[in-house]
Amino acid sequence: MTTTTDRNLEQLAAQLGAVIVTHEGGEKGRYYGNGIISLRRNLGPKNYRCTLAHELAHHALDHDPAATGWVHDRQERQANEWAARLLISPTEYQQAEALYGPQPQLLAHELGVTVKVLKTWTSIYERKLAA
Template sequence: MIDDHIRETIDALGVDVVYAELPEDRDGEYIHHLSLIRLRPGMRRRLHRSVAAHECAHAVFADVPSRFGPRNAKQERRADEWAALRLIDIDDYKLAERIHTGHVDAIALELDVTADIVEAFQRILTRFGDTVYVGARMGAGMWHHRETTDQH
């Protein structure tokens, strides 16, 4: 099952999703010239939702694999970060991080995503003093979410 908001994005882009046998090292792939996401059948729920969101991100950005390794690495990071912003709620993350004292695998289980998605979410957190920004960019007011902790 693909999360509703991810499915809506896939549908809005006019991308088809099929389940097919893939090379052993792949759980999913996006093929831009076909507007197609292929997913490995039979994945467990948290892997399935993480891979579906990741491949949806490739569709959003119209990613095409390159022979240039750094470009591919950038596309993969961006896809994981996009997926993380859509699969992880900041309040759920804060609770899971507190409960599991920062243990990535345990947080991933708690949030029903893969560890890669949790690590991507952690990469986009920027902490300044008592404030944490999610998806901060250069410029005033440029962030996905801002969370301030009370220090009494």
């Protein structure tokens, strides 16, 4: 049911001028600045998609990889939200919820994202509804 395949994310990376490299062990991904994104080599499909979308967000939003403190925290929140909006459409979410109800694990599996991305997406739309 997912709308954004890995290939589409890689095409988006190329359009945005980002270069994807890989690394062994450690963190899932990192944005180094200047369009350089590194992803851990052994990521499964969901973690690959979600991590790439998150790191692409840092690039697209021109984040400073050396940021610390509240600036770093704000950049992480922005990247999480950008990635969630990229990977999940309201229509797809509604279709998945009609099938499974409000079950985060099942919804995330159906949508091809991690539970963290799903929860970020639902928090965005809960805030919109409350406003």
